[in-house]
Amino acid sequence: MSDQNARAATLRDVAQRAGVSLATASKALNDRGDVAYATRERVRAAATQLAFTPNVVARGLIAGRSGTVGLLTSDLEGRFMIPILMGAEDAFGAGRINVFLCDARGDAIREQHHLQALLSRRVDGIIVVGRQTDPRPSLGQELPVPVVYAYAPSDDPRDLSLTPDNGAGGRLAIEHLLSLGRTRIAHVTGDPAYAAAQDRVTGARDALSAAGLEFVGEPMFSEWSEHWGRDATRALLERHPDIDAVFAGSDQIARGVLDAVQDTGRRVPDDVAIIGYDNWETLATGSTPEITSIDAGLQDLGRQAALRVFDAIDGVDIGAGTHHLPVRLVIRGSTIARR
Structure with missing residues (x-):
């Protein structure tokens, strides 16, 4: 009996069978990211052939990891924070990831304390959510896990930041x-x-x-x-x-x-x-x-930040710099009268 048949199939097995990267297999099975229809079907077929069930997908995604992500905010009660966190948590829930939420209340010392607490819990990634769109100090380049900055961009262009345009x-x-x-x-x-x-x-x-x-x-x-x-x-x-x-x-x-x-x-x-x-x-x-x-579009901003963390955890290069996400116009009666 082969080793693959003696154990439950992993996400890596599915990726190898489908001839795609680990990240692409993860996205295809979790309906995340831009994956071509033919590729998505090939990955799903490979998962079926290997008896790779949804529960095993979750285990494969966090194999060798803690299955947790940290959300570090500076203003949990702020009006802009709630939709961002909701968007992030929606994405985390879809990927069966546990979340540790920490509120630094705008205090740098408290933020460092929370950061060390998150790292001690071996989180797989961190999203840092600022209270306004002014650049904020980077957590640094020496952290052992990927970090994505949401709303308030990092002042270090080597970090990845997502903020409204x-x-x-x-x-x-x-x-x-x-x-x-x-x-x-x-x-x-x-x-x-x-x-x-x-x-x-x-x-x-x-x-x-x-x-x-x-x-x-x-x-x-x-x-x-x-x-x-x-x-x-x-x-x-x-x-x-x-x-x-x-x-x-x-x-x-x-x-x-x-x-x-x-x-x-x-x-x-x-x-x-x-x-x-x-x-x-x-x-x-x-x-x-x-x-x-x-x-x-703050809820989508939070969701996109979570997806970038997912990608980084899967080994995808998520890039760097500040990315400005689209905004939209909502028309009501103060500009166009109802007839």
């Missing part, structure tokens, strides 16, 4: 307003120290420039709050009463903009169209009218 989001917001015939567009946004605020302004300016336009007045920066949105818009309307659209740097700010515009007797969107950012549905759909917004 805020520049594209700013362009998308302005292009939507321009498509509606709006030409006198103002911008009210948050803390100028945030990379997200600056990236969105840069993208918005690019879209305006391409149309031969500029913002009405200079972009107005301050805090990420409804209160600031209201105050800024009141001042804006006093100086520029003929504005026909406002791009708000967040949905909280957009909610304040909406209140201030309507307080002056102007109609939204007939007189002034308003677009926000983040697609925070509690705010966006709880407003009258509902607020058009840019969705950063």
Whole structure:
């Protein structure tokens, strides 16, 4: 009796039978990644021939490993963290991977403590989730497991980081307003120290420039709050009463903009169209009218980060550098009136 027949088949056996790499076999059997249909069927046929069951797939995936991944966040209670973690956990669940979740609460010393605790548990990989899109310090290149940075990119280009494309989001917001015939567009946004605020302004300016336009007045920066949105818009309307659209740097700010515009007797969107950012549905759909917004795709961001960790665990070269993931426009009544 051969050794293969004397023991349960492994993922490596399936890969060899199908004539593919270990990583490709893993992706084909778990419906992950871009695997050609013919290749997927060949791998599945090999698994059937070797009596390789789904439960054995799970054992094969973690053979010689702990079957655990660490999620290291700096702000577990933050609104942006939850969808990212949900996306990551969805991917982990599909691959039958256990997760250790650690919250450093923005403290570097606490983060190092959690990192050592994760390594002592022999996790197979780590996802580091930041609280904002500004670059953060790298955990270093000497770690024994793969690390992927999500939302907040690493400051070391040798690391792999996934973050939303805020520049594209700013362009998308302005292009939507321009498509509606709006030409006198103002911008009210948050803390100028945030990379997200600056990236969105840069993208918005690019879209305006391409149309031969500029913002009405200079972009107005301050805090990420409804209160600031209201105050800024009141001042804006006093100086520029003929504005026909406002791009708000967040949905909280957009909610304040909406209140201030309507307080002056102007109609939204007939007189002034308003677009926000983040697609925070509690705010966006709880407003009258509902607020058009840019969705950063945070759940998919978390899922993609988890899949990259899977690939690295499977021996795939996941590359390096900062990758900007797509964002999307969600149109509601604050830019296009319901008929």
